[in-house]
Amino acid sequence: MLSILIPVYAYEVGTLVHTLHQQASQLSQAWEIRLLDDASPSHWQVSNRQLDQLQGVYYQELTENVGRAKIRNLLAQQARYDYLLFLDSDSGIDQPDFLSTYLSQLAPSRVLCGGRSYLSKPPDTAYYLHWWYGTQREVRPAGIRRQQPYAGFMTNNFVVPKSVMHHIPFDETVTTYGHEDTLFGFQLQAAGIDIQHLDNPVLHIGLDExxxxxxxxxxxxxxxxxxxxxxxxxxxxxxxxxxxxxxxxxxxxxxxxxxxxxxxxxxxxxxxxxxxxxxxxxxxxxxxxxxxxxxxxxxxxx
Known part of the structure; x- marks a missing residue:
């Protein structure tokens, strides 16, 4: 029923995957977790390869970096199940019902967006600007996001039916950083695909200097x-x-x-x-x- 898809680049995803695996193992529906590494430096790959030993977890490495759009399309093509949960690799989950909340809202022509949160304590000075922007501009409850459901679409934490991804893949001409998610939200709106916003956030842990x-x-x-x-x-x-x-x-x-x-x-x-x-x-x-x-x-x- 649910394919959990995580593009990975230069990040240790063990904590995230183990948390997801624990929650998924308690579900009554079928699930899988797929990790696709976008040609990270080798020491990151060594750290993450062991996750392939977990039942229901599939880990693969690309030999060339393909970027944020194409790697998501590749994961969607590999997915076995009808609903795709995309998560960024630098996410943290602190809600015990994170997966079950999504499962309760699945619908064939509906995209679900859970939102984003940040740690309440400011980070070191070098990372403060990213944290400050995130807390002031990106952390919004579902009630606020529903007022303009397609605005500010973020790909860090959303569920999309596989059939929708088949018709509206990510634009692979976007090879550098930024706004492939804005375009995807625009395309969903143009196609009349409903977006349902939920209060089901993930922590954005991996801050940039x-x-x-x-x-x-x-x-x-x-x-x-x-x-x-x-x-x-x-x-x-x-x-x-x-x-x-x-x-x-x-x-x-x-x-x-x-x-x-x-x-x-x-x-x-x-x-x-x-x-x-x-x-x-x-x-x-x-x-x-x-x-x-x-x-x-x-x-x-x-």
């Missing part, structure tokens, strides 16, 4: 711009603000100011305690216009 995390946000914005060019109806809050400012002509006047202040804003995000995330919002608008100016003429804006 602040400088690396901020650079990933810049890369994600480049992806977002390209995806918007291909799908003009795809929207995020950053896109909406950028389009509004661009079309009114205001952005050309403020870009010199944005350029002058961008490094200062980045430093404040990296080093301030409880940094003002509005600065990140401004940086995203700046990065969108930056990539637009580099790739397109103003007259070509959709």
């Amino acid at each position: 602040a400088t690396h995390w901020l650079e990933k946000q810049r890369i994600a914005i480049q992806n977002l711009y390209r995806l918007h060019r291909q799908n003009p109806a795809l929207q995020t809050q950053a896109l909406q603000w950028w389009l509004r400012l661009h079309r009114t002509g205001l952005l050309q006047f403020v870009m010199p100011f944005f350029k002058k202040k961008s490094t200062h804003w980045e430093q404040k995000l990296l080093h301030q305690h409880q940094p003002n995330l509005r600065l990140l919002d401004l940086l995203k608008i700046y990065w969108l216009e930056e990539v637009h100016q580099a790739q397109q003429s103003p007259s070509s804006l959709s």
Whole structure:
């Protein structure tokens, strides 16, 4: 009935898999856990290979890194059962009824999203920005997420019928970090697939060091711009603000100011305690216009 699918890259997943295995072993329905390693460095693979000895757990390694989209498609193709639970490898589960909560809500044309949580205690300073952003922007109860069910779709913790994944696979042209989940949510909405949000979160444990995390946000914005060019109806809050400012002509006047202040804003995000995330919002608008100016003429804006 349920295939639990975990793409793995450079992360030790033993605790997660053992927790899932313990819960799954108590279910009355059929299940499996599939781990697909995306060509991690060998020491990570050595650590995770032993999980293949658990009954119902299947571990496999790719020889070349294929990226976040393709690896999920490969897992979906390998899955034996009709419902697919995708989890990120850096997840933690602290709810004893995590799997049974999902099983009680399964439906043939419904996607289930459980949400995300973070540890309540701030991490070391190097990881604080990622944690702060997550707690302020990503942790939202199901009641709030239901108000805009397709907005901010996250792939770290969701169940999708295998038949839906067959018709709407992840876009494998998205090979760098960011917004393959935004596109997937947009495609679900276009296809009329219902999304049901639940309060069934997983902990996001694997935080990025602040400088690396901020650079990933810049890369994600480049992806977002390209995806918007291909799908003009795809929207995020950053896109909406950028389009509004661009079309009114205001952005050309403020870009010199944005350029002058961008490094200062980045430093404040990296080093301030409880940094003002509005600065990140401004940086995203700046990065969108930056990539637009580099790739397109103003007259070509959709």
